[in-house]
Amino acid sequence: MSQRVFSVILLPTAECNVACTYCFEHKEPHRLPLLLVPLLTRQLLDHIEHEGIEECEIYWQGGEAMIMGPAWFEEAGRIMNEAAAARGRRFTHYLQTNLISYSPAWDEVLRNLFGGSLGTSMDFPNLHRKLFKGGAEAYSALWTKRLREAQAAGHEIGVIAVLHQGSLDAGPEAFYRYYTEELGLTSFQVNTPFPGGPAKAVEAEFDLDKTELAEFLAGLFDIWMERGHASGVSLGPFDSLIHHFTGAPARLPCIWKENCSSQFISVDSKGTVAQCDCWVTSYPETFFGNVFRDIDLTQMLRTSPARREFIERPKHLVEHEDCLECRFLSLCHGGCPVRTYSALGTMLAKDPYCEVYKAVFGRAETHSRALLRRRVPVGSRQ
Numbered sequence: 516m517s518q519r520v521f522s523v524i525l526l527p528t529a530e531c532n533v534a535c536t537y538c539f540e541h542k543e544p545h546r547l548p549l550l551l552v553p554l555l556t557r558q559l560l561d562h563i564e565h566e567g568i569e570e571c572e573i574y575w576q577g578g579e580a581m582i583m584g585p586a587w588f589e590e591a592g593r594i595m596n597e598a599a600a601a602r603g604r605r606f607t608h609y610l611q612t613n614l615i616s617y618s619p620a621w622d623e624v625l626r627n628l629f630g631g632s633l634g635t636s637m638d639f640p641n642l643h644r645k646l647f648k649g650g651a652e653a654y655s656a657l658w659t660k661r662l663r664e665a666q667a668a669g670h671e672i673g674v675i676a677v678l679h680q681g682s683l684d685a686g687p688e689a690f691y692r693y694y695t696e697e698l699g700l701t702s703f704q705v706n707t708p709f710p711g712g713p714a715k716a717v718e719a720e721f722d723l724d725k726t727e728l729a730e731f732l733a734g735l736f737d738i739w740m741e742r743g744h745a746s747g748v749s750l751g752p753f754d755s756l757i758h759h760f761t762g763a764p765a766r767l768p769c770i771w772k773e774n775c776s777s778q779f780i781s782v783d784s785k786g787t788v789a790q791c792d793c794w795v796t797s798y799p800e801t802f803f804g805n806v807f808r809d810i811d812l813t814q815m816l817r818t819s820p821a822r823r824e825f826i827e828r829p830k831h832l833v834e835h836e837d838c839l840e841c842r843f844l845s846l847c848h849g850g851c852p853v854r855t856y857s858a859l860g861t862m863l864a865k866d867p868y869c870e871v872y873k874a875v876f877g878r879a880e881t882h883s884r885a886l887l888r889r890r891v892p893v894g895s896r897q
């Protein structure tokens with residue numbers, strides 16, 4: 516495993532201050548003690564040295580990460596960054612938060628540790644993100660207020676939307692207008708849902724008809740190309756697909772990485788190591804080990820039987836699925852293991868969103884060809 520970037524999804528707590536109906540977290544009241552941050556840091560630095568990794572990205576998530584408070588992050592960031600600098604390495608920190616407890620007290624650490632940007636989530640329409648008291652409507656109102664406050668403080672904010680049946684019913688036009696016009700965002704992304712852990716309770720809302728989902732995404736892609744692409748609106752994952760098909764450097768989402776196991780791990784507040792946050796909270800049978808108990812993270816990752824299945828998944832797919840005949844194989848690699856596992860109970864199958872991906876890739880290809888044609892000077896066309 517040797518690559519330039521390694522990404523660690525760090526969950527300093529599984530606690531949360533809201534009550535989304537689709538949440539897959541087991542919200543235990545446990546927090547990562549600052550006392551253990553040096554040990555965690557040493558394990559990560561040893562690992563990136565062993566593997567010759569140049570850059571390590573830390574994605575702070577939860578639960579709700581802001582529950583830890585700004586002072587905790589300031590100190591944790593200082594400990595990690597000083598230890599990395601002493602070994603000639605560097606961590607880059609990112610924060611994903613529900614924003615509900617954002618206040619100006621966060622501004623300094625947001626600027627210093629997170630480069631003045633943060634990620635948050637909001638669905639359209641919001642039916643499932645709820646406050647403990649007041650439900651979804653109160654959540655939307657408070658979240659929008661916090662978004663405005665954070666924008667006014669100068670932070671750059673990217674928003675993730677998880678699609679559900681209500682999004683498909685509302686249609687791509689209303690969906691696009693909500694994020695760009697009502698919220699005034701220039702950066703958002705759409706994620707496909709998967710029924711992990713307790714989210715099974717609302718499975719019907721998220722078990723989307725694949726044809727309907729493909730049509731929605733194709734429609735959204737067209738709207739974004741027409742109104743947003745040339746005017747600075749970034750809409751993931753469509754923007755990275757356009758980069759890919761036009762030959763620009765593309766940062767594709769993890770679901771389409773060659774093998775997500777070579778770039779990501781997740782560590783929770785108790786030190787549990789798993790493939791990503793989706794696994795660490797929902798599927799204990801797939802844990803790789805514990806960073807506070809196992810002496811050597813590299814050794815743990817190399818010898819974990821649970822991780823072996825991730826590593827061998829792409830080989831298995833080309834041998835047993837029709838991915839080998841797929842013209843998008845070098846882009847998709849069979850899709851996301853957790854989406855597959857949550858739908859089929861095994862990760863050794865292709866992603867159940869296969870047909871949706873093909874439709875989106877096809878759209879990206881068509882739009883990219885049109886962009887490339889426009890770039891060729893008229894006189895040079897054969």
Ligand code: SF4
Nearest residue numbers: 531533535538578613
């Ligand atoms: S989905 Fe995230 S924000 Fe919602 S309850 Fe779960 S941890 Fe909290």
Ligand code: SF4
Nearest residue numbers: 769770775791851853
């Ligand atoms: S299991 Fe899926 S969501 Fe998790 S890192 Fe891999 S591709 Fe990403």
Ligand code: SF4
Nearest residue numbers: 838841847849865869
């Ligand atoms: S689009 Fe479908 S067939 Fe093609 S590589 Fe992805 S999962 Fe396999």
